[in-house]
Amino acid sequence: MADTQISAYVSDTTKELVERYVEAHGVKKGRLIEEALLHHLQALRELPADLIIPPRIVVEQKTFERVAALARRPRKPTKALRALMGGKKAR
Secondary structure (H helix, E strand, O other): OOOOOOOOOOOHHHHHHHHHHHHHHOOOHHHHHHHHHHHHHHHHHHOOHHHOOOOOOOOOHHHHHHHHHHHHOOOOOOHHHHHHHOOOOOO
């Protein structure tokens, strides 16, 4: 199979993550990117669309502020949740 070069713009953050990974694992960038693309395309082909979780979720500023407020002050876990996390059946 002949190799073909493709070009894409990525964020500085993604570029840094790729560079750190290839440095740490001793793989070539091209190999990592090809494997990642093949893996992603296979998942898109074989999994139901509602099971694919996007790597980025875009929300409006108001929604983000609500989520951030909930994260800062999480609600007390319910009795059912505590039972579930403790491996017991809820009553």
